[in-house]
Amino acid sequence: MITEMNKTLSLSLVGLLLACNSSKKTVIPEVKQVTSPEVYAESITEAELKEHLYIYASDEFEGRETGEPGQKKAIAYLKAEYENLNIRAAKQNGDYFQKVPLEVTQMPTGSLMINGTTFTLGEDFISFNDAGANFNEIVYAAYGIEEGAYSDFKNIDINNKLVLIKDGEPTNSDGTYLLTGTEKPSKWGNNPMKRIQFAMDKGAKGVLLYSPNLFPRVLAYYNRSKTSSSGSMSVKGLQKTGFSATISDAMVAAILPNIVKDNTPKTLSKTVSSAITGNADEIDSENVIAFIKGTEKPDEYVVISSHLDHIGVDDDGQINNGADDDGSGTVALLEIAEAFKNASEAGDGPKRSVVFLHVTGEEKGLLGSLYYTDVEPIFPLSKTVANLNIDMIGRIDPKREGERNYIYLIGSDKLSTELHELSEAVNSKYTNIELDYAYNDESDPNRFYYRSDHYNFAKNNIPIIFYFNGTHDDYHKPGDTPDKINYDLLENRTRLVFHTAWEIANREKPVAVDILVE
Secondary structure (H helix, E strand, C coil), rough: CCCHHCCCCHHHHHHHHHHHCCCCCCCCCCCCCCCCCCHHHCCCCCCCCCHHHHCCCCCHHHHHHCCCCEEEEEEEHHHHHHHHHCCCECCCCCEEEEEEEEEECCCCEEEECCCEEEEEECCCEEEECCCCCCCCCCEEEECEEECCCCCCCCCCCCCEEEEEEEECEEEECCCCEEECCCCCCCCCCCHHHHHHHHHHCCCCCCEEEEEECHHHHHHHHHHHHHHHCCCCEECCCCCCCCCCEEEEEHHHHHHHHCCCCCCCCECCCCCCCEEECCCEEEEEEEEEEEECCCCEEEEEEEEEEEECCCCECCCCCCCCHHHHHHHHHHHHHHHHHHHHHHHHHHCCCEEEEEEEEEEECHHHHCHHHHHHCCCCCCCHHHHHHEEEEECCCCCHHHHHHCCEEEEEEEECCCCCHHHHHHHHHHHHHHHCCEEEEECCCCCCCCCHHHHCCCCHCCCCCCCCEEEEECCCCCCCCCCCCCCCCCCCCHHHHHHHHHHHHHHHHHCCCCCCCCCCCC
């Protein structure tokens, strides 16, 4: 931390500030506290955020690419800041670093042959793993959905088979969605990865996904990765055993030409042989985790997260500093940690434990958070009451109309109505930011809900809020530098996250989960 800014509050100062704040609104019900959290939020300042970010997003950190020297400098910086703040490491052995074993599979090459016609990887279909088997049939499972009485798997056998599914979901004759009975799609509607995993969990050995909207984006990612020779990174040992591929219009035409209108699951007599190869290299990387132990409910945890990595240096030698993505979230998390530490030192520490989680490999596929939730949760997920995830909160979305003092909130109402209402109340009381839910819509084609680290908590039925300013012209480019950050907005947005975490950590009961992920 910025050492001279260790602001331990005296009792006299606390009393003075309490007197100044006595005319403010009544505190939100259920929270019992001696001092208003506004006292501690004052330590979150533009000046400190800026000082941190000009270091963290400097050329010295080389764009913080996962596993590279710049990422090692980043984790060393974070460790030093927590040590200066005297905030303990999350691991019992005192180590702030959680090793995340990763591996890079170099972009596979090859082809699939269907009934004697060859389809090329990187043109006709995109896959990041080897098919590993030949098939003498393809089982068409329509949308690949199973919900209540509706199932695309009733009359077909997909065990050890290659399965074809399409995106979208069934509709009624009036155009409403069958599963919801409304014009709003179900949770399946914009989540192709859920369909792929669901089919594999039911025994499929491989899945072909036809999604005209998704294919161009996956193709672009494949081409970028292939050009940079960075390959596809994954958590070692967590790779799916089945084969999956996103296929083009040309390829689906050779399998089932009328797929858009055909909603009847069936077995198709198609011979499929694969010739796909790829190699894997091990990568060493780390999450950084600190925490403050709760005073009354120490075995319940509020996790605040941001990702520490970015995309490194491009092929032209230009550094992608990632000041907004996610330097802004990283320095916000440091400032929030300092505010909680000040409260703790003043004898007003959080009742629940608060975990400060900086994850690696977000840019490679949410890998650090995936490792934390699926392999080594330092604190039990069953006792984790919420995750507040901060990813890009320092800029303004140029496509957005309206006040500059805004933040996009995503996911606050997906699992917990109570969390959503708490979030709204906190903002109204303390920060008065315009909360924009434009990207919270299930039908939003950007799918931001699935694209940052909160999702690995959400899929485990842990209520989440994702704080986000939207993309801009410098997104994933060398122009994402600290001089372009709006530090007044960054300060206010960071304080919003702090106040929300404070309420969650100090309320009598955990926020209730009333909508479960299946």
